[in-house]
Amino acid sequence: MERQNQPTQKRGLTAIDGALALIALLLIVQMWLLTATLESYLAGHREVVLPAAIISGALFLVCAGLYLFVRRIDAEARAAQKKEEAPML
Amino acid sequence: MKAHRNPEPLWRDEFSIHTADERYVSRRQFTKFLVLTSLGMFAGNLWILLRSAFSKTPVYSEQSICRANDVPVGGVWLFRYPSEKDPCILIRPDQDTYVAYSQKCTHLSCAVFYSPEKDRLEWPCHEGYFSVRTGNVLQGPPPRPLPQVILERRGDEIVAVGIATRKET
Numbered sequence: 001m002e003r004q005n006q007p008t009q010k011r012g013l014t015a016i017d018g019a020l021a022l023i024a025l026l027l028i029v030q031m032w033l034l035t036a037t038l039e040s041y042l043a044g045h046r047e048v049v050l051p052a053a054i055i056s057g058a059l060f061l062v063c064a065g066l067y068l069f070v071r072r073i074d075a076e077a078r079a080a081q082k083k084e085e086a087p088m089l
Numbered sequence: 090m091k092a093h094r095n096p097e098p099l100w101r102d103e104f105s106i107h108t109a110d111e112r113y114v115s116r117r118q119f120t121k122f123l124v125l126t127s128l129g130m131f132a133g134n135l136w137i138l139l140r141s142a143f144s145k146t147p148v149y150s151e152q153s154i155c156r157a158n159d160v161p162v163g164g165v166w167l168f169r170y171p172s173e174k175d176p177c178i179l180i181r182p183d184q185d186t187y188v189a190y191s192q193k194c195t196h197l198s199c200a201v202f203y204s205p206e207k208d209r210l211e212w213p214c215h216e217g218y219f220s221v222r223t224g225n226v227l228q229g230p231p232p233r234p235l236p237q238v239i240l241e242r243r244g245d246e247i248v249a250v251g252i253a254t255r256k257e258t
Contacts, residue, residue, distance in 0.1 A: 023123045030130040039232055043232065053131075057131050060131040064127075071117065
């Protein structure tokens with residue numbers, strides 16, 4: 001019950017923070033993947049290049065999905081805030 | 090009649106750009122930046138994939154390096170192969186063995202030198218060592234073996250015929 005009373009904006013902010021942390025984590029994995037792939041390619045291990053590109057693309061899609069989620073939550077939170085601030089007629 | 094008193098000065102109303110707001114980076118903007126960076130990482134991986142797919146196998150010309158007796162046992166002969174920009178080192182560790190490698194270290198391209206006392210190639214920049222027999226990394230930060238120049242002995246002459254880029258074993 002207490003959760004329902006929590007302001008929408010605060011809940012939205014928590015969700016956005018979580019998504020942001022997840023995106024940052026995925027980005028670190030992508031950075032590591034890029035450097036490891038480049039290193040392997042230069043060492044002559046060409047068989048790793050295709051799977052690495054596919055995984056990197058998948059990670060990007062997850063990041064993009066999380067960004068869309070953040071946008072939606074942000075828009076909802078702003079709309080709720082505007083509604084609260086609107087003068088009572 | 091009460092006079093209406095505006096708490097904000099007039100110039101603030103007319104000049105509606107707020108420096109603090111301009112500097113403020115919202116979470117949504119920051120997320121956008123991170124996602125664009127993620128796109129950049131993906132583009133980097135795609136670039137490596139395309140380079141790998143469209144790279145051609147290089148063709149090396151033959152090049153006479155020196156006569157076998159020009160290099161004493163435990164001595165070296167410096168030359169450039171396949172182009173003038175590629176310094177290489179030929180080593181004669183014993184009577185009948187000739188090996189040649191690119192002189193550029195695989196870490197930061199500093200020159201490597203032969204140490205006959207320790208029978209290894211040394212890279213003084215960051216204390217990396219390579220095996221003379223195989224070119225493999227013995228110690229230090231170099232991530233890959235030295236590219237080996239393929240040699241052929243034609244009578245008294247030593248000829249470079251190609252470069253073998255080997256995988257780390």
